[in-house]
Each structure stands twice: as C-alpha cells, then as structure tokens.
Amino acid sequence: MLVLNQNYEPLHVATVRRALVLWLAGKAEILETYDQDVASTHQRFPAPSVIRLFTLVKRPPVRVRLTRREVFARDNYTCQYCGIRTHDLTIDHVIPRSRGGPHTWENVVSACRACNHRKGGKSLAEARMHLLRQPFEPRPGRYYLVERLLRTPVHESWLKFLPELDVTSRRSR
Numbered sequence: 001m002l003v004l005n006q007n008y009e010p011l012h013v014a015t016v017r018r019a020l021v022l023w024l025a026g027k028a029e030i031l032e033t034y035d036q037d038v039a040s041t042h043q044r045f046p047a048p049s050v051i052r053l054f055t056l057v058k059r060p061p062v063r064v065r066l067t068r069r070e071v072f073a074r075d076n077y078t079c080q081y082c083g084i085r086t087h088d089l090t091i092d093h094v095i096p097r098s099r100g101g102p103h104t105w106e107n108v109v110s111a112c113r114a115c116n117h118r119k120g121g122k123s124l125a126e127a128r129m130h131l132l133r134q135p136f137e138p139r140p141g142r143y144y145l146v147e148r149l150l151r152t153p154v155h156e157s158w159l160k161f162l163p164e165l166d167v168t169s170r171r172s173r
Contacts, residue, residue: 066103094131
C-alpha cells in the first residue's frame with residue numbers, strides 16, 4: 001500500500017492495516033482501493049492501495065545506503081580495474097581497511113575476483129593497478145525510498161502516482 005505525502009510525493013510503503021488506521025483517525029484520505037474489502041466484526045472497509053496524508057511530512061535528505069548491491073549498480077556491474085562486466089563481483093577497498101581505509105562510497109569499488117586477489121591488501125601503486133573511474137557517492141533516484149521498500153510487484157493503481165518508476169520487472173498480475 002502506497003503512502004503519499006500531502007504534496008502527492010511518494011513517502012512510504014505500508015500495510016493495509018496501517019492505512020486504515022490513518023484513514024479512520026482522520027489523518028489521511030484514500031485515493032485508490034484494491035478490489036477486495038477488509039472486514040472487522042461490525043463493518044466492512046475498502047482495502048486502500050494508495051492514501052494521501054493531510055499534513056506535510058518533512059524528511060531529511062535521502063542518501064543511498066552503502067550496500068553491495070548499490071556499489072555494483074553504481075559501477076554498472078563492471079570491475080573497476082580490468083573493465084570486465086560480470087555479475088560475479090566482489091567489493092574492494094581502494095585504500096585497504098588494514099591500512100586505515102574507511103568503508104565509504106569514495107573508497108569502495110566493484111572488482112572481479114582475479115583483480116581483487118591480485119590487489120590484495122596493497123595500495124594501487126604497489127599493485128601497479130589503476131581505477132577506470134573514481135568512486136563516488138551516487139545520488140538517489142526520485143523513488144529510491146519507495147523502491148527499497150517494495151517486496152511485491154507494483155499494483156496498477158500506483159502507476160499514476162509513480163510516473164517515472166521502472167515497472168518492467170515489478171508490475172503485478
């Protein structure tokens with residue numbers, strides 16, 4: 001169930017139960033519903049698929065989480081030393097952790113197993129290797145928060161509120 005901010009900006013993915021609580025408390029309005037209803041002991045309610053909050057929720061700036069998947073995506077599934085493109089990658093610290101290198105976006109790159117083994121705990125100069133591209137912290141996409149929370153395919157009713165979302169692999173039946 002998609003939760004929109006007061007300005008229709010995607011804010012969160014919540015459960016149907018949470019959406020009903022927000023709606024019944026007068027904190028949100030239902031914009032779209034699923035085909036089925038939710039029943040309590042005394043009443044039936046429409047199952048919301050998209051709700052909009054009545055008050056604006058201010059969020060801090062979003063940063064992309066430093067995870068293996070995000071590092072591989074940033075580097076386009078390419079070894080940053082030899083340029084081979086594969087899904088069998090490892091994470092390498094440009095300045096090794098054993099030498100005080102931080103675990104930050106600017107010090108982490110994708111590397112194939114052979115290059116990572118060759119570099120080992122050495123610096124780039126000692127290993128006589130160079131980077132194809134300097135590592136950087138990626139900027140989050142427009143729907144980064146929502147995409148991170150998606151565990152199921154996107155329901156058709158969400159698409160008008162997420163116009164730029166890549167749904168080729170996420171569309172529901």
